[in-house]
Amino acid sequence: MSDIKRVPGSVVTRSQAVAYGGLVFTVATAVEKPADFYLQMKDALRAVDKQLAAAGSDKSRVLTVTIYVADVARKAEINRAWDEWVDRSHPPVRACAEVVLEGADLVELVVTAAAGHLAHG
Amino acid sequence: MSDIKRVPGSVVTRSQAVAYGGLVFTVATAVEKPADFYLQMKDALRAVDKQLAAAGSDKSRVLTVTIYVADVARKAEINRAWDEWVDRSHPPVRACAEVVLEGADLVELVVTAAAGHLAHG
């Protein structure tokens, strides 16, 4: 058994999430790709929840998120989905930058979390 | 008490810094936003210092920094502020990429540090 747990993704050349040493790393985009920043952000955050669960964490344990967005002028829509999702008792550090994403992606989330569940503090 | 320490930011939906498992994560932009890459970088690094202090670390313990900059052609000005700031006995790994930032931001810094102070080595 390795000390690194890898959650398989859709291709064999990358993992969906990796857990090691009390940390969980995952990257998510929207599963559906409508031309709507709010809906893609909401969907990508839903993917984050699932991937964290698969790797042994949850949103109360997220440490930091980098949001890559296809148009930073649409940040209000991104923030709306974020504000609905975030655990306000345990908010992560957050960065946000506009980049060019692949295909129909409007958002890509790079997440580092602590392993475990149900933080109190 | 949680094993995760969160330093509150200006809004309840994100933290300014987070400490967990010997690591500290923080993101900083300039507090003042003059149209000057050197001054914004200097100011953002000052914010990093404050935020690391609030989370129990300092610049001698910084592991890695990703610099998002609004114009990579202005990297000399970024480097000038960096070179004045960095602890040359304990320099971090560094990445630098031009992205589109929000509003008047010219620089955004994503920092991972080790907890603790006064590294010797």
Add this chain to the structure above:
Amino acid sequence: MSDIKRVPGSVVTRSQAVAYGGLVFTVATAVEKPADFYLQMKDALRAVDKQLAAAGSDKSRVLTVTIYVADVARKAEINRAWDEWVDRSHPPVRACAEVVLEGADLVELVVTAAAGHLAHG
């Protein structure tokens, strides 16, 4: 002796790799800069291998990689080099974003790995 190991880079103001608390952080670009995405990606991954070795890790222990690329439309060439390089028994989490890089750089890799070698799992 510090608990942080820093591998010196080409300038004193940054490190090539840093190891701390079971984690290794490194950033790499291609050493040679031909105008060819595949060749630069291949070369940058070779640099990752060297830098991980210097810091006490290897590609079987890579946790997550962020690929900054100068043209996301050239992702097939990036993927070709990735697929040749990656350890399919231990694939990392991966993010990819188009940004503007400095000078002739077509790719920049930001890598987090676990310390140690020869993972089995």
